[in-house]
Amino acid sequence: LHISSAVNVETFHRLIRNAPFGIYFINADYTIVEASRNAHEAFASVVPLIGCDVRTALSTIWQEPFASLAIDAFARTLRTGEPYISGEMVEPRADLPVTEAYDWRLERIVMPDDRYGVVCYFYDLTERLRAEQALADSETMFRQFADNSTDALWVANASTGRLEYVSRAFSKIWGEPVRHVLMEPGRWNDLVHPDDRAAVRELIPRISAGETVILTYRIARADTGELRWIHETGFPIYDTSGQVVRAGGIAQDMTDRIRAQSAVQESRQVLDALLQGIPQLVWRSGDNGKWVWVSRQWQTYTGQYEDQGLGHGWLEAVHPDDRCMVMKDWQHASEDRGLDLRLRLRHRMGEYRWFQMRASAFLDSEGRILEWLGTCTDVDDLQRLQEKQEVMVEELQHRTRNLLGVVRSKATQTRASSRSLDDFGERFNNRLNALSRVQGLLSRSQRTAITISDLVSAELEAFGAHLFGKRVKVEGPPVPLRARHVQTLALALHELATNARKYGALAHDDGELAIGWSAGKAGSGYSFLRIDWEETGFVPFLKEQPVGTGGYGRKLIERALPYSLGARTSYQLDSKGVRCSIELPLIDG
Amino acid sequence: MNGKHVLIVEDEFLIADEMVTIFAREGASIIGPAPTLDAALELLQSAGKIDAAILDIRLQKHLSFPVARKLLERGIPFIFATGYDDEFIPEEFHDIRLCEKPVEPRELLAALEDRRA
Numbered sequence A: 001l002h003i004s005s006a007v008n009v010e011t012f013h014r015l016i017r018n019a020p021f022g023i024y025f026i027n028a029d030y031t032i033v034e035a036s037r038n039a040h041e042a043f044a045s046v047v048p049l050i051g052c053d054v055r056t057a058l059s060t061i062w063q064e065p066f067a068s069l070a071i072d073a074f075a076r077t078l079r080t081g082e083p084y085i086s087g088e089m090v091e092p093r094a095d096l097p098v099t100e101a102y103d104w105r106l107e108r109i110v111m112p113d114d115r116y117g118v119v120c121y122f123y124d125l126t127e128r129l130r131a132e133q134a135l136a137d138s139e140t141m142f143r144q145f146a147d148n149s150t151d152a153l154w155v156a157n158a159s160t161g162r163l164e165y166v167s168r169a170f171s172k173i174w175g176e177p178v179r180h181v182l183m184e185p186g187r188w189n190d191l192v193h194p195d196d197r198a199a200v201r202e203l204i205p206r207i208s209a210g211e212t213v214i215l216t217y218r219i220a221r222a223d224t225g226e227l228r229w230i231h232e233t234g235f236p237i238y239d240t241s242g243q244v245v246r247a248g249g250i251a252q253d254m255t256d257r258i259r260a261q262s263a264v265q266e267s268r269q270v271l272d273a274l275l276q277g278i279p280q281l282v283w284r285s286g287d288n289g290k291w292v293w294v295s296r297q298w299q300t301y302t303g304q305y306e307d308q309g310l311g312h313g314w315l316e317a318v319h320p321d322d323r324c325m326v327m328k329d330w331q332h333a334s335e336d337r338g339l340d341l342r343l344r345l346r347h348r349m350g351e352y353r354w355f356q357m358r359a360s361a362f363l364d365s366e367g368r369i370l371e372w373l374g375t376c377t378d379v380d381d382l383q384r385l386q387e388k389q390e391v392m393v394e395e396l397q398h399r400t401r402n403l404l405g406v407v408r409s410k411a412t413q414t415r416a417s418s419r420s421l422d423d424f425g426e427r428f429n430n431r432l433n434a435l436s437r438v439q440g441l442l443s444r445s446q447r448t449a450i451t452i453s454d455l456v457s458a459e460l461e462a463f464g465a466h467l468f469g470k471r472v473k474v475e476g477p478p479v480p481l482r483a484r485h486v487q488t489l490a491l492a493l494h495e496l497a498t499n500a501r502k503y504g505a506l507a508h509d510d511g512e513l514a515i516g517w518s519a520g521k522a523g524s525g526y527s528f529l530r531i532d533w534e535e536t537g538f539v540p541f542l543k544e545q546p547v548g549t550g551g552y553g554r555k556l557i558e559r560a561l562p563y564s565l566g567a568r569t570s571y572q573l574d575s576k577g578v579r580c581s582i583e584l585p586l587i588d589g
Numbered sequence B: 001m002n003g004k005h006v007l008i009v010e011d012e013f014l015i016a017d018e019m020v021t022i023f024a025r026e027g028a029s030i031i032g033p034a035p036t037l038d039a040a041l042e043l044l045q046s047a048g049k050i051d052a053a054i055l056d057i058r059l060q061k062h063l064s065f066p067v068a069r070k071l072l073e074r075g076i077p078f079i080f081a082t083g084y085d086d087e088f089i090p091e092e093f094h095d096i097r098l099c100e101k102p103v104e105p106r107e108l109l110a111a112l113e114d115r116r117a
Helices: A009-018 A037-042 A054-061 A066-080 A126-148 A169-174 A178-183 A194-201 A203-208 A255-277 A296-302 A313-317 A320-336 A380-416 A421-444 A452-462 A465-471 A483-502 A547-565 B013-025 B037-046 B065-073 B105-116
Strands: A022-026 A032-035 A084-092 A099-110 A116-124 A152-157 A163-166 A213-220 A227-238 A244-253 A281-285 A291-294 A338-346 A352-363 A369-378 A472-475 A512-522 A525-536 A568-574 A577-585 B005-009 B029-034 B052-056 B078-082 B098-100
Touching: A009 A032, A022 A037, A022 A099, A037 A116, A054 A066, A066 A084, A066 A099, A066 A116, A099 A126, A152 A169, A163 A178, A169 A178, A169 A244, A194 A203, A194 A213, A203 A213, A203 A227, A203 A244, A227 A255, A281 A296, A291 A313, A296 A313, A296 A338, A313 A320, A320 A338, A320 A352, A338 A369, A352 A380, A380 A421, A380 A547, A380 B013, A421 A452, A421 A483, A452 A465, A452 A472, A452 A483, A452 A512, A465 A472, A465 A512, A483 A547, A483 A577, A547 A568, A547 A577, A547 B013, B005 B013, B005 B037, B013 B029, B013 B105, B029 B037, B037 B065, B052 B065, B052 B105, B065 B078, B078 B105
Parallel strands: A472 A512, B005 B029, B005 B052, B052 B078, B078 B098
Antiparallel strands: A022 A032, A022 A116, A084 A099, A099 A116, A152 A163, A152 A244, A213 A227, A227 A244, A281 A291, A281 A369, A338 A352, A352 A369, A512 A525, A525 A577, A568 A577
16 A cells, blocks of 8 residues: 555545544654544553554553554565454453453555555454443343243244244143144144143234233143143233234242132132021121121021011011110120020011020230121920920929828828838838839830720739739720829729728629720810729728728729819618729810 | 918819828818819809918919909908929019918918018
């Protein structure tokens, strides 16, 4: 290269100074004679640059060994005329705490003084490299972000639908290496649950049309076949012209969350079924008995609609006599932290039944009452049983006292007519046995009514009537008796039987005993019972019969039966035998 | 119980009979015994002088309170006889002695003492 003298030297200098790249010249003495603006900037710490030795300038801005290498390159080109091409170089500056990149060349030229000089022109690559590095850094960062995310991130080409990138989490969720889905276009969809495939197939076309798509679908893991739930958010990626060039997506594994949700739902269903299924009227209440929820059972029993039972509406179903009491109990419920009382509730058909109302308080962490959960349990049968039991216990008590009175009276009476202690013992025992038989019959009377047949059989069996064969005849219908008839009547029959056995028909070889009874009908029941007791076929020892024995038996028949039961009785003892009749009214007067 | 006229109301014959025996032995003149409410009311009408009475509270289907009320009206001292521990007694009869059966003469005498006091 030869700068012609024809070129205006001034023009040449101006061109160089304004060149849009770095350029400077040295003469044969290594003195910098001209430099472009960019060169001045690069050598900013060398002032003045023009007139400075290039070796000094290079050593000022570059560290060793690069400074010396560069100086050698100048010397060689100046001496030999061989051009020098550095290629891309990156070196730390000596004067600044930075690293800069340049591509620079040297060529020998003939200077205006006709001596050799060297031109150096260079490109500052620092900015370009910095931009490239920044791009590389941001790509790395994105990849790190994507590959460390527990969600699977992917990018697909919008026009072909092919996957261009899939993050590593994919293989964790799908159980499949990432490269398989990148290489096989249909692979992703193959792993989707058959019922969800149609929706997934539409995913990229919809995104490509500009839509953001949120989709939940199921997959079968490639390795284990396990079912997993995927929550997918797909979105379009635009280029600068506003065209959708790519589809991006974030796939989240939400199997655990869905399982937890369905577990919660399931347990809620079980709880609901339990609440609605237990045979109790369940409800929830706020303060002071203001109900906030009623179960179907409550509605079914009372016939109230759901909203009718709320607030204090449920009181409508409570028996009017019990309302005051239940509201009073509610006032104390907060102190007691509970409620437990018995009240009557009206069935939708109008009948009242007894219920046990119970409630317990739900407390918050500080012990304040949040709400009440309550139940009403049908205890009507229990209540009735208890009432019946109370009556029975009372009755039993009464009967026992009464019985002791009777025993005492019997002891007194038997003693008055006894000849000796042995005689007393035997007769008193017999009477106690008779009394005991009656108690046995009475204890059965709760279930079945005692009939006159039962009474007569029990008494005859007790003294062994079967031993007498045809000499004892019994005939009559099984007429039911009232409990209060039984004891006195049985004791009277016992006295008659004892007399017959000891002194009457059955104490003589040919004597016969006939017991017969009949009843007067009244409607579906009986109005009276008539018993005839006849002992014949013997001659009684009229004078020898112990007065006491006969006396007590007759007293029962002739006085006790009329007194206690309003019976009409007769008792005859003569030479033909014994005839006794008892006519007992069965209807209360 | 010299010649005192004592009304006995008791539905169980054997117990009534025993009380009659005991009170008669003590010198009382017995009115009744009456086994039912009707019979007792009837005796109140017809018996003339009555000095004291023993009332069984339960008379089969009835309670003897109507008789008790009439006795109070006439100022005749009496006692209740019962087989129950916690018999329900109306307020108006709360001053009346309650005795277990069978009633002994001294219990009736004590009731007559109360009246005098």
